[in-house]
Amino acid sequence: MDDDVSTEILEATYRALCKHGYADLTMQRIADESSLSKATLHYHFDTKEELLNAFLDDFLDRFGERLASESSDPRTRLDAFFDAIFAPAQDDTGEFPIALVELKSQAPYNDAYRERFVEMDRRMREVVASAVRDGIESGEFEAADPDTVARFVVTGINGMTVREVALDESPAETRALVEEYLDQRLGYAPEVAA
Structure with a gap:
């Protein structure tokens, strides 16, 4: 995945998670926080859980830094x-x-x-x-x-x-x-x- 796309998805996930919380987080709400479509998100991540795992990996890397x-x-x-x-x-x-x-x-x-x-x-x-x-x-x-x-x-x-x-x-x-x-x-x- 292109670094710019990855960054946009992860930043949109952060914003959507902050705005809607875990329980109300959806792929559509993440897409709404970006310039990408829900289909594009699903192209890179099959499920919301897969995307959240990538988000947590990125968070852990940044946290370590x-x-x-x-x-x-x-x-x-x-x-x-x-x-x-x-x-x-x-x-x-x-x-x-x-x-x-x-x-x-x-x-x-x-x-x-x-x-x-x-x-x-x-x-x-x-x-x-x-x-x-x-x-x-x-x-x-x-x-x-x-x-x-x-x-x-x-x-x-x-x-x-x-x-x-x-x-x-x-x-x-x-x-x-x-x-x-x-x-x-x-x-x-x-x-x-x-």
């Missing part, structure tokens, strides 16, 4: 990770967290969705555990089990999405709690913007 940090400093890597996780997307209308929770709610019934969310969780835990491990080894952080710390942090992040959607709680509140936990557990003090 946002989490990547070239810094060798573990504190800087954690700060960059938190900036990527907790900062709102610049073009986000606030509807995507709702769509994401809806997609996650389908994971118990859809193995393909579950696999993608398991991979997302694994990548987040890997970033946190690696930074924590490096910080402990360099003496910058206090001793702790990096995998346990990462699991706790990622559990908080996953809960943040539900709290944001269901309780209208700001992600900044979860970030403050996570950073407080890391400070108590590791002696991590986040960088403060000047």
